[in-house]
Amino acid sequence: MEKAPRSLVLRATPFFCLLLLSLLYTVEIRSRQVPSNQWKKTYPVESRIQDQNHLDLVLERLLEGDSQILLEANGFACHSDIHTEVCVSNRPVRIDTSTMTVYAPFSEGMLGASRTMSPYARKDDEVAMARVSPVQILQGSVIAPPACRYNHDVPAVVFSTGGFAGMFHEFNEVIIPLFLTTRHFQSRLSFIVTDYRPSLVDKFDKIISHLSSYEVINPAENGNVHCFPGAVVGLHFHDNLAINTTVVPEGDSMLDFKQFLRDSYNLKIQELSQTQTEKPLLILVSREKSRAFLNEHEMVTMMKALGFRVVVAKPHMMANTENFAKIVNSCSVMVGAHGAGLTNIVFLPEGAVLVQVVGLALEWPSTHYFGTPAPGMGLNYIEYKTEPEESSLISRYGRDHPVIADPASINAKGYQFYRAAYLIEQSFNIDVVSHCVMVLDSSWTCCKKNPDGDEGYYPALSTGMEGDGDDDDGDYDYAPAASTEDDDDNDSGFDSTLAA
Numbered sequence: 001m002e003k004a005p006r007s008l009v010l011r012a013t014p015f016f017c018l019l020l021l022s023l024l025y026t027v028e029i030r031s032r033q034v035p036s037n038q039w040k041k042t043y044p045v046e047s048r049i050q051d052q053n054h055l056d057l058v059l060e061r062l063l064e065g066d067s068q069i070l071l072e073a074n075g076f077a078c079h080s081d082i083h084t085e086v087c088v089s090n091r092p093v094r095i096d097t098s099t100m101t102v103y104a105p106f107s108e109g110m111l112g113a114s115r116t117m118s119p120y121a122r123k124d125d126e127v128a129m130a131r132v133s134p135v136q137i138l139q140g141s142v143i144a145p146p147a148c149r150y151n152h153d154v155p156a157v158v159f160s161t162g163g164f165a166g167m168f169h170e171f172n173e174v175i176i177p178l179f180l181t182t183r184h185f186q187s188r189l190s191f192i193v194t195d196y197r198p199s200l201v202d203k204f205d206k207i208i209s210h211l212s213s214y215e216v217i218n219p220a221e222n223g224n225v226h227c228f229p230g231a232v233v234g235l236h237f238h239d240n241l242a243i244n245t246t247v248v249p250e251g252d253s254m255l256d257f258k259q260f261l262r263d264s265y266n267l268k269i270q271e272l273s274q275t276q277t278e279k280p281l282l283i284l285v286s287r288e289k290s291r292a293f294l295n296e297h298e299m300v301t302m303m304k305a306l307g308f309r310v311v312v313a314k315p316h317m318m319a320n321t322e323n324f325a326k327i328v329n330s331c332s333v334m335v336g337a338h339g340a341g342l343t344n345i346v347f348l349p350e351g352a353v354l355v356q357v358v359g360l361a362l363e364w365p366s367t368h369y370f371g372t373p374a375p376g377m378g379l380n381y382i383e384y385k386t387e388p389e390e391s392s393l394i395s396r397y398g399r400d401h402p403v404i405a406d407p408a409s410i411n412a413k414g415y416q417f418y419r420a421a422y423l424i425e426q427s428f429n430i431d432v433v434s435h436c437v438m439v440l441d442s443s444w445t446c447c448k449k450n451p452d453g454d455e456g457y458y459p460a461l462s463t464g465m466e467g468d469g470d471d472d473d474g475d476y477d478y479a480p481a482a483s484t485e486d487d488d489d490n491d492s493g494f495d496s497t498l499a500a
């Protein structure tokens with residue numbers, strides 16, 4: 001018994017050596033990268049939003065160019081791009097939450113105008129937007145605005161939680177847009193959440209309460225006329241799991257977002273160097289229904305033999321965001337197949353490594369949803385592109401079937417066919433032996449070189465490791481928490497966005 005695991009481990013080592021290597025490499029690089037505590041720059045503490053002038057400044061930053069000029073002139077203007085629409089009023093508005101009608105200000109002599117918009121940052125996605133209730137904005141309407149029932153002394157920010165469910169979409173289309181749109185209000189704002197999804201609002205309670213000191217208004221429960229000194233309808237969106245610091249309201253970056261998450265969840269570890277390095281913690285994101293690792297135990301054995309402590313993150317562990325964030329925050333490496341669970345990289349320390357296992361035909365979404373954003377979060381990214389033999393599809397269809405040989409032809413038949421084959425049906429048998437041998441020559445040497453001379457980092461063979469004993473067969477679809485949510489989203493994945 002001694003021999004088999006030993007040779008397995010030795011031959012399997014290169015792949016993870018690569019990880020280790022980049023771990024070490026990273027620590028160095030990171031210290032040269034973007035300073036991460038630049039996020040207080042614009043509003044010093046003393047300039048609290050106490051009066052309309054301050055409020056004006058805060059609201060103006062949400063627009064640029066012509067729309068900013070229009071806002072100054074008329075007290076109301078909108079920004080529009082391919083992803084989203086954001087309308088801003090820096091004068092008093094009335095919002096009738098029973099009809100979601102916003103009575104916006106207007107100037108003398110201005111013609112009445114009415115527009116309808118959907119406050120969700122996925123304007124270019126019909127499937128998502130079909131789930132978002134429109135908000136009507138009236139300017140200079142012939143109908144007199146109704147009387148105020150509630151008077152607020154902070155502006156309203158209106159957004160919908162009606163789009164896609166699932167961890168990825170929640171962060172991508174709600175939480176990050178919320179952060180980049182409202183962070184500079186310094187919690188002096190009131191959220192009005194349309195298509196109110198209790199699961200989302202509860203799950204991200206810590207985040208929402210860090211962005212607003214006021215209770216969230218759910219129009220479905222509070223249909224009334226609310227008056228505000230100003231309002232924002234809709235959220236800015238920059239890119240998938242990304243913030244462009246040069247775009248309004250400029251300043252924040254994904255590193256600032258991560259700092260904000262650490263503040264919200266009381267996470268301690270900002271940088272990899274703050275973790276215990278003698279036995280780095282690796283988190284293996286375990287999927288159970290689709291894109292599962294069929295030989296997960298073998299992978300875990302190897303990882304442990306290499307000297308990692310291994311956490312196998314089962315879906316049920318992710319249901320409690322706060323607890324799970326703490327676990328992820330102590331990890332040096334995350335390994336997982338492409339899927340919404342990888343969104344948890346937002347909690348990894350800077351300098352950590354994401355290894356995304358990219359299955360057959362999953363290159364495009366893997367790159368666009370996680371590969372490209374990872375460096376913006378201060379992470380190192382390694383793509384583990386599976387060989388056809390590592391995909392479960394090959395034993396089902398055989399090597400010559402179009403599903404294996406010509407994924408483009410499956411995609412051409414329509415998204416549902418693509419999704420069924422590659423996202424739903426596909427699982428993996430990770431070849432911990434051969435695949436790793438491929439990189440042996442190039443990485444083995446480097447791997448043995450340990451800059452810290454800390455041999456404990458690469459303990460030769462502390463084997464005899466079993467799995468982690470967790471055989472729970474929790475319900476896990478694409479979205480980690482979806483199974484515990486009251487959402488009616490059958491496709492709580494990236495559905496309509498994977499078409500390319």
Ligand SMILES: *[C@@H]1O[C@H](CO)[C@@H](O)[C@H](O)[C@H]1NC(C)=O
Pocket residue numbers: 239244245246247
């Ligand atoms: C950020 O936005 C600016 C202005 O729109 C654009 O020129 C630039 O390419 C964007 N950067 C990234 C990384 O997308």
Ligand SMILES: *[C@@H]1O[C@H](CO)[C@@H](O)[C@H](O)[C@H]1NC(C)=O
Pocket residue numbers: 488489490
């Ligand atoms: C989800 O999809 C399945 C099969 O596609 C269907 O039978 C089921 O009714 C759907 N559930 C919901 C809630 O839409």
